[in-house]
Amino acid sequence: MKRLFLAGILAAVMALVPASLAFGASHNPTGEFAQFNECPLNNEATAGCVYSESSGGVFTVGKKEVPLVNTVIFQGGLTLGGEEFIGAENGETIIPTPQPVPGGLLGIEAPGWWPGWLQSWFNNLINEGFTGVTATVELAGSASNVEVNTTNLILETGTALSLPVKIKLSNLILGGNCYIGSDSSPVVIDFTSGTTEPPPPNEPITGAAGEISISGGGKIITLSGGALVNNSFAAPAADGCGGIFSFFIDPLVNDILGAPSPAGTNTAILEGKLQTADANAVRASEE
Numbered sequence: 001m002k003r004l005f006l007a008g009i010l011a012a013v014m015a016l017v018p019a020s021l022a023f024g025a026s027h028n029p030t031g032e033f034a035q036f037n038e039c040p041l042n043n044e045a046t047a048g049c050v051y052s053e054s055s056g057g058v059f060t061v062g063k064k065e066v067p068l069v070n071t072v073i074f075q076g077g078l079t080l081g082g083e084e085f086i087g088a089e090n091g092e093t094i095i096p097t098p099q100p101v102p103g104g105l106l107g108i109e110a111p112g113w114w115p116g117w118l119q120s121w122f123n124n125l126i127n128e129g130f131t132g133v134t135a136t137v138e139l140a141g142s143a144s145n146v147e148v149n150t151t152n153l154i155l156e157t158g159t160a161l162s163l164p165v166k167i168k169l170s171n172l173i174l175g176g177n178c179y180i181g182s183d184s185s186p187v188v189i190d191f192t193s194g195t196t197e198p199p200p201p202n203e204p205i206t207g208a209a210g211e212i213s214i215s216g217g218g219k220i221i222t223l224s225g226g227a228l229v230n231n232s233f234a235a236p237a238a239d240g241c242g243g244i245f246s247f248f249i250d251p252l253v254n255d256i257l258g259a260p261s262p263a264g265t266n267t268a269i270l271e272g273k274l275q276t277a278d279a280n281a282v283r284a285s286e287e
Contacts, residue, residue: 028287035275039279046078047080048078050077052073062259072095074093082151084144094163097137104132136170137167162189177240177243181236182239187236188233189230193229198232207229220276226273234261
């Protein structure tokens with residue numbers, strides 16, 4: 001009876017363990033494969049590894065444009081033939097990377113005719129102060145809903161990367177649960193390296209696959225200098241801003257953003273590099 005009681009306690013405790021702890025430990029690939037340390041190598045279905053760095057670009061939701069000034073990392077794996085995406089080993093398929101929102105909560109920015117040094121000083125004062133806001137793109141829901149099509153990426157046609165995301169807005173006033181989109185109702189962005197076909201008033205924009213290079217003994221393919229674009233997605237209103245005061249804060253935030261914003265009024269551009277590698281080669285490089 002004592003053993004049964006202890007087993008029951010253990011089961012109850014395990015049920016309370018955060019889901020993130022259920023992910024496997026990071027790996028230790030070396031050399032040219034080192035960046036694939038969160039490739040889900042413990043999953044036997046993983047045939048390829050994916051690693052992407054978006055070091056530039058922009059997210060525009062309604063009236064607010066947020067440039068990517070801090071590098072965003074996307075990582076995970078692919079099944080044989082690239083048919084299915086598998087989330088990162090540690091669960092961070094998209095590493096949460098806050099981006100400063102120009103003008104902060106009040107939407108105030110330095111006039112463009114000011115000297116550059118004065119613009120920088122003023123904008124930093126706003127962004128780092130009480131009204132400063134950061135926007136963080138997070139994966140919404142399961143990583144299994146992500147779609148990667150390297151063929152479309154290289155041929156610059158169709159959807160190269162489909163991402164279900166939610167955007168977290170953070171500062172002292174907004175609290176820790178102010179989001180555009182959610183796990184159950186994500187903002188789905190179908191990125192292309194080709195040309196978009198958005199509804200008005202947005203005009204078509206064109207991405208690029210980038211330059212292809214091969215390394216790692218022929219086991220790593222890198223596309224650098226490319227751009228993935230989309231300007232046809234819709235964005236819902238922000239929700240949960242200000243905690244118990246969200247009834248008052250949500251309308252203020254949405255007025256500043258111009259949210260909800262229908263398809264044809266939003267834009268997402270990711271600039272940087274994307275790498276894929278043979279999973280067995282990554283495993284073989286481990287220390």
